[in-house]
Amino acid sequence: MTTSQDALKVQVHHSSDDRPPSPCGFVIFGAAGDLTHRKLLPALFDLFRAQRLPKNFFILGVSRDSWTDERFRKEAKASIKEFGNTAVSKDFLSRLYYRSSDGTTSGFKELAIALHALEKRHKTGGNVLFYLAVPPSAFGDIASQLHQQGLIYPAGHTEAWSRVVFEKPFGRDLESANALNAELHRFLREENIYRIDHYLGKETVQNILMFRFANTILEPLWNRNYIDHIQIMAYETLGVEHRAGYYEKAGALRDMFQNHMFQLLTLCAMEPPAHFTADQYLDEKAQVLLSLRPVAQNQLDNFVVRGQYAKGTIGRKKVPGYRQEPEVDRKSQTETFVAMKLFIDNWRWHGVPFYLRSGKRLISQGTEILVQFKQIPHSIFASFRHQQFASNILCFRIQPDEGISFRFEAKQPGPEINLASINFNFDYKTTFHTKLMGAYERLLLDCMHGDRTLFIREDIVDLSWKFITPILKHWEKSKRPVALYPAGSWGPKEAMALIHGDGRKWRSYVPNYNIPTDGYGKEL
Secondary structure, three states: OEOOOOOOOOOOOOOOOOOOOOOEEEEEEOOOOHHHHHHHHHHHHHHHHOOOOOOOEEEEEEEOOOOOHHHHHHHHHHHHHHHHOOOOOHHHHOOEEEEEOOOOHHHHHHHHHHHHHHHHHHOOOOOEEEEEOOOHHHHHHHHHHHHHOOOOOOOOOOOOOEEEEEOOOOOOOHHHHHHHHHHHOOOOOHHHEEEOOHHHHOHHHHHHHHHHHOOOOOHHHOOOOOEEEEEEEEEOOOOOHHHHHHHHHHHHHHHHHHHHHHHHHHHHHOOOOOOOOHHHHHHHHHHHHHOEOOOOHHHHHHOEEEEEEEOEEEOOEEEOOHHHOOOOOOOOOOOOEEEEEEEEOOOOOOOOEEEEEEEOOEOOOEEEEEEEEOOOOOOOOOOOOHHHOOOOEEEEEEEOOOEEEEEEEEEOOOOOOOEEEEEEEEEHHHHHOOOOOOHHHHHHHHHHHOOOOOOEOHHHHHHHHHHHHHHHHHHHHOOOOOEEEEOOEOOOHHHHHHHHOOOOOOOEOOOOOOOOEOOOOOEO
16 A cells, blocks of 8 residues: 555645755765765755755865866866766856865965955855864864864854854774764864764655654554564665775774664654754753663673675675675674664663664665564454454665655555554655755755754763773674674674564565565565
């Protein structure tokens, strides 16, 4: 069953807050890098094309490469065509500029002079958004240099504003994250810092809150009394690709769980804030992380499984194992897959397990949150035991086909009493007939408005690392090798045992979102 505008009248309630952003300049450090060309420039152009950028703006790219304005514009045009699939306007390209910088004080002085000249030319009033698409090791030096040149200032200090966006990873563990925050706070106030997690810009991620707190039918059931468990899953068919150098030092736990997976967890489990303001919303997310049940070191292997992909087949194509990838240690114990069981010790969720799993080189691609409700306690039908009734399942599809599915039981037509599991499916494309705003578009727009709601606050970074760091230390000391799984599978068997031992099953709406499977492709 699929919703459509023919079957279900879509009534749109528009927000009263649709103000245009104030004039500003964008300064992108790492302008010659992959993130800038795959995500940032296409996102900025899509905002420009949708008339969501201010009329007065400019983009200044900065990196060590000896490019000119023309070279930067040429590269930007090619990137937007490749990743945005659209023609690029001359007006947009004319607002792109480039400066080479070697990271020295003299280089930043020249950058400041160029920036002030562009502010006057484009009448941006001194408002500037700095985007650090660079390795974390460069965060502190850039913040220091910007501070020395008077380019960053606290809110209310002047009529203009300055904001700095930091890409993940934000630290490698609790100690390094605390050190990085302390260094940045020498030059920046927390109100100037925007720690970005692009998952939070995805439409379906934002819709979790709307679905929970804008519908009276669901929220009374959203607790330990009606929900059996929740699964949060992120699958990738790709391997490490060109990121092997980074991935060898990071691994799946740092790369996916400390940020993306835990952010999805907090959205599922948080209490409703009194008002939807940034601080109250982030306070409730922090409370979820504060309530995570610590796991004793000698019990960690019963709650967390790490795996690594071996050679296998993806889409009939043979692919190498992780240890055969370029720049990877042939004896590497770096995890490319993690499955985790955790509990939240509060009144709403006491006793409800949350199962998280994420990995590379799996059989399918997708991100989803699956909420399984408890089975009925008693069957009134003589021909059916209550165990024969399938549990209701609510599934948030984060990507690639954004939407929401709900499974319920219904009678099959005919004289006999036969049951069927029906899937009610909503997806954005067929319901709203519109292209969804990309995650980076939404988050860049929020930056311009000074809205920190969808960004990561310092205490949330600390709390997530506080839970993750003991696991990392345990693995460093553990003699248990990483569990291997063939590329093109659903991960190591040990991960299946993590949930099967509780009498439950991994379930997924991937690859066919209308048919839940048990994690190995077997229909349920």
